[in-house]
Amino acid sequence: MIEVKGLSVHYGGIVALDNISLSIPDGKIVSIVGANGAGKSTTINAISGMVKIHSGTITENGESLLIPPQDIVKRGIVQVPEGRKIFPTITVQENLILGAYVIKDREKIKKNMEKVFDLFPILKERKNQPGGTLSGGEQQMLSLSRALMSDPRVLVLDEPSLGLAPMFVLEIFKMIEDLNSIGHTILLVEQNAQKALSIADYAYVLETGRIVSEGRGKEVADDPIVKKAYLGIEE
Amino acid sequence: MKINLILQQLLNGISLGGVYALMAVGFGLIFNVLKFSNFSHGGVVAICAYFGYFISQHVYPNFIVTLILTAIVGGFIGVIIEKLIFRPIRLKGAPLTLFLVNSITAAMLVQQFFAVMWGDNYYPYPEFIKETAIHIGEFTVSKIYLLMLSISAFVLLILSYILRKTKIGIAIRAASSDIRTPSLMGINIDFVISTAFFFAGILGGVTGYLLGMAFTVDPFIGSMILKGIIAAIIGGMGSLGGGVVAGLLLGVAESLLIAEIGASLTPIVIYASIILLLLIRPEGISGKGYIVKA
Numbered sequence A: 001m002i003e004v005k006g007l008s009v010h011y012g013g014i015v016a017l018d019n020i021s022l023s024i025p026d027g028k029i030v031s032i033v034g035a036n037g038a039g040k041s042t043t044i045n046a047i048s049g050m051v052k053i054h055s056g057t058i059t060e061n062g063e064s065l066l067i068p069p070q071d072i073v074k075r076g077i078v079q080v081p082e083g084r085k086i087f088p089t090i091t092v093q094e095n096l097i098l099g100a101y102v103i104k105d106r107e108k109i110k111k112n113m114e115k116v117f118d119l120f121p122i123l124k125e126r127k128n129q130p131g132g133t134l135s136g137g138e139q140q141m142l143s144l145s146r147a148l149m150s151d152p153r154v155l156v157l158d159e160p161s162l163g164l165a166p167m168f169v170l171e172i173f174k175m176i177e178d179l180n181s182i183g184h185t186i187l188l189v190e191q192n193a194q195k196a197l198s199i200a201d202y203a204y205v206l207e208t209g210r211i212v213s214e215g216r217g218k219e220v221a222d223d224p225i226v227k228k229a230y231l232g233i234e235e
Numbered sequence B: 001m002k003i004n005l006i007l008q009q010l011l012n013g014i015s016l017g018g019v020y021a022l023m024a025v026g027f028g029l030i031f032n033v034l035k036f037s038n039f040s041h042g043g044v045v046a047i048c049a050y051f052g053y054f055i056s057q058h059v060y061p062n063f064i065v066t067l068i069l070t071a072i073v074g075g076f077i078g079v080i081i082e083k084l085i086f087r088p089i090r091l092k093g094a095p096l097t098l099f100l101v102n103s104i105t106a107a108m109l110v111q112q113f114f115a116v117m118w119g120d121n122y123y124p125y126p127e128f129i130k131e132t133a134i135h136i137g138e139f140t141v142s143k144i145y146l147l148m149l150s151i152s153a154f155v156l157l158i159l160s161y162i163l164r165k166t167k168i169g170i171a172i173r174a175a176s177s178d179i180r181t182p183s184l185m186g187i188n189i190d191f192v193i194s195t196a197f198f199f200a201g202i203l204g205g206v207t208g209y210l211l212g213m214a215f216t217v218d219p220f221i222g223s224m225i226l227k228g229i230i231a232a233i234i235g236g237m238g239s240l241g242g243g244v245v246a247g248l249l250l251g252v253a254e255s256l257l258i259a260e261i262g263a264s265l266t267p268i269v270i271y272a273s274i275i276l277l278l279l280i281r282p283e284g285i286s287g288k289g290y291i292v293k294a
């Protein structure tokens, strides 16, 4: 279980996160929803060791996660960043090889590559193409596959459905549930609050750096404030 | 020009161009990852030219052994320079201009050091090759130049293999487009940058050795890397392959022009053509870009 306690992050004078606490139990799907600039990406970047924290603690099973980002990946906590961030100049296959950077066993890397090619056959077809030549949706598949290459225990997904066609959004959410059912713990950040809440075991609502609501996915979805602000439903 | 002379100049040009290519790639490796023009590469070249002279002349006069040793020393000098003058400002998030200033200062420091210490003398490498030319019919080939060409080609081929086939090589190429995201794959970016400097330093070491062997060693030998930087720019910043091609072309153009119009006019023609070329094609020979779709 990952536990965030009293976390604050400042960017210069801007308070991006103000004393938030949340926990991500093993094997669950936890969602964070909130408007633009609420601090969602900042939260997961803190968990991934990508931003300096101002105060608070982040631990996994009692061990501090305030360590360099590469060591967090080695522990099995892997982020799929906002905006895909695939490497555009190297090939699809090379992107995937880097995804498995922490794995030393070559056979294992091969096996994982076959697994993601089964999941997304289009990537196999495109494996020798530079990542930058893929379509937006294909880049999202590559970004997710790249993360899966390292056998993560915990997958941290930052807006995986952003910019995808409705059909594919459904597929991505289905895939997230599938990944969860085979044992991956999921931390999901989404603007698509409705979907994110519907698959979440537990959810948090962030507003300008503070948690304003939390609970089981369904409960949060039924909260009148959340309904109005994030789901566009008036009571 | 007689056909023989042309062929000979062509070969000389390719050999010299091979060394320009080494310099272009050594320079380009760092430019790709950190996006600044690393003039301190000239410092590595100069230190290694002296080092190669010293061990081959005074310690162990064996060509292969001293070349390899010099290359390795070059690699470590690259790593040390990065740790001392680039890493601290990178971790502070300094602007690129500061990297540039540091790199130029380092190059000048090395130059002045050698000028003060050993500036009033020329230092020739031992004559590893007794007979300096091979004759094939009417055709004469300088052995030193052949050696330069084969060593440059060998070193560049190995580097190309590493960059394409090993994880760290792929990571260096990935970091060229995005230096933040590799951390999310468990890649230690400090190590990636160190390794890039190590490889660039090895190229600098080989460059210094070959230049020292082909000419003589003087404090300003490091400024030869200007040719390499020009090759990198013509090749298209970001494309190491482009830098290699441009280095070879530059060497050939230079040699042919020297034979045709003389050594004093050649640089004028070359520099004017480069400016013209970049006016027509500012992205260089092989400039290309990919878009990351949001």
Ligand SMILES: Nc1ncnc2c1ncn2[C@@H]1O[C@H](COP(=O)(O)OP(=O)(O)OP(=O)(O)O)[C@@H](O)[C@H]1O
Pocket: A011, A012, A014, A015, A016, A034, A035, A036, A037, A038, A039, A040, A041, A042, A043, A082, A191
């Ligand atoms: N590197 C940075 N420097 C300064 N301010 C930043 C930086 N990154 C984020 N911020 C600010 O911190 C706040 C939270 O940003 P964050 O990216 O975490 O929001 P978000 O919830 O992920 O938004 P979005 O849904 O638009 O992705 C915003 O006000 C943003 O402007």
Ligand SMILES: [Mg+2]
Pocket: A040, A041, A042, A082, A158
């Ligand atoms: Mg965000």
